[in-house]
Amino acid sequence: MLRKVSTVLSLLIFISVAVHAQQYSGKLKIEKLVDTTVNSIGQKIAYPQFKDPKVTMCKITFPPGETTGWHKHLIPVFSYVLQGTLTVDIEGKGSAEYKEGSSFVESYDTYHRGTNKGNTDVVLFVVYLGGDGQPLAIKK
Structure with missing residues (x-):
């Protein structure tokens, strides 16, 4: 029975990937x-309505020991770790680690800071969905 379920699940995954790739x-x-449908701290993802929308993509390099400082975003922000491990402290919510190859949707309207606690650079690829002059981040 377990083998049958495993075969069916494998087939469904294969079909899903094949349909997407087509x-x-x-x-x-x-x-x-x-x-x-939620960000890194469980908030529902919502897209702000802008008269003049703007997408900003950045490659951000954190040397060892470097931090962003406490800040928050009022726009959706999506991050992908190209290299290293980033530690993100979230005000009132603890911390999370994101290793090379992982991606995450950043928290909204919640102060947080990213820190490189390792011995080599951390490199992120970050996409900001903003507009109407909205800053990418607001410092605490």
Whole structure:
């Protein structure tokens, strides 16, 4: 019975990946990095309405020991760790670690700080969905 369930699950996963890959041509390898309706602290994802929307993409490098300082975002922010391990302290919620190859949706309107506690650079790829002159981050 367990083998039958495993076979069915494997088949469903294969079909799902094949259907998704058919949306593009060629031999692209598609890896879903985030598929969620909530951010890193469980807040429901919401997109602000802007008259003049703007997308900003950044590559951010943290040398060993460097931190962002306490800040918050009033816009959706999506991060992918290209290198190293980032520790994020979230005011009133503890901390989380994000290792190389992981991605996360940052908290909204909640102060937090990212710190490189390792011995090598941490490099992030970050996408901000803003507009109407909204700053990317607000310092505490």
